[in-house]
Amino acid sequence: MFQFISPPLPHFILCGEDTYPIGGKHADRSGIGVFDLLLVTRGCLHIAEENVPLTIGPGSFALFRPDRAHRTTEPCREETHFYWAHFQTLGLWGEAESEEPAGGSGPEETYRAMDQFAIYLPRSGTLPSPEPAFAQLRQLSAMQEDSSAPSHWRRQLLFQELLLRLREETKLPPGSSYLTIADEAAAFLRRNYKAAFTYRKMSDALHFHANYISLCMKRVYGCTPLDYLTRYRVEQAKRLLIDTNEAVGRIAEESGFGSFPYFVRCFGRLAGMTPAAFRKQFRER
Incomplete structure (x- = not known):
């Protein structure tokens, strides 16, 4: 399973479709620099990424990394039709099975923007109702003929809907529950950052x-x-210091800090300056 830290969202580059006859093979590729999404409508593709074999049947998809080789392990036994799409990301990404945070990001990277969130996409899966995904890929392909900026924008929006469909209609593999729990906990903390926190309440x-x-x-x-x-509370305080004229003490309360001295200590430790100095720095530019 892949994890993409967003923003920025993964961005669509190009898509199309192809049909292989009996005995046909997908091209062997290595380090193509973009993610390669294959979604089969009929027939079957037999492809391996490095040493991991995948069988992609009707209504199934596979997602290949931009930095690895994938090759055909067996020619098509029947006429096979599939859609393909290339995309990339400028953000952090990685495989989510490792013990460390994906993409090699540490705590400071994670908190650079508290509005960041993680997108999880399975490496492969089968859609229970694949027709809507087929329709989205056909629409993406047709929209490529229009090179205008609005059309490019619409393609990106449609591609995000496709990725969300792949995520929501495919069960995550066993052992990935810790990812869901971590995301739910982070969402709970963001929703309730103004309230007094206890581990019992979160539990x-x-x-x-x-x-x-x-x-x-x-x-x-x-x-x-x-x-x-x-850290999330401090980020909310930063926004209020920049965007409002509220007193610093009032901002401490609105950011969820029950104690003003504690707010000043936390803010200084994470921002490297006092709240008043932070406001002065940004309001007088």
Whole structure:
């Protein structure tokens, strides 16, 4: 399974379709520099990425990395039709099975923008109702004839809908539950950042033991829930300092800090300056 840290979202480049006769083979490729998505409508493709073989039948898809080789392991036994799409990302990405946060990002990278979120896409899967995905790829292909900026924008939006469909209609592999729990915990903390935090409250809301939630967040985000919440609160305070004329004490309360001295300490540790100095720096530019 792949993890993409967004923004930026993965961006669509090009798509098309192809039909192989009996005995036909997909081209062997190596390090093509873009993600290669294949979605089969009929027949079957037999392809391996490095040493991992994949059989892609009707209604199934496979996603290949931009930095590895993939090759045909067996010619088509019947006429095979499929759609393909190339895309790339300028953001962090990686394989989500590792113990470390995907893409090699540490806590500071994760918190550079607190609005960042993770997109998870399976390497392969079968869609229970593939026709809507086929239709989206046909529409993407037709839209490529229009090179205008609005058309390019619409293609990107449609491609995001396709990726979301692949994600929602494909079950994640066993062992990926820690990713879901970490994301749910992060979402809970963002929704409730103004309220007083307790591990018991979070545990009751997510129906998991607090220690397990903490382990999941450390595995994905490299931090504890409390650290994540503190940094998110500081980011909200930064926005209020820049965009409003509220008193610093009032901003501390609106950002979820129950104690003004604690707010100043946390802000100074994470921003490298006092809240007042931060406001002055950005409001007087």
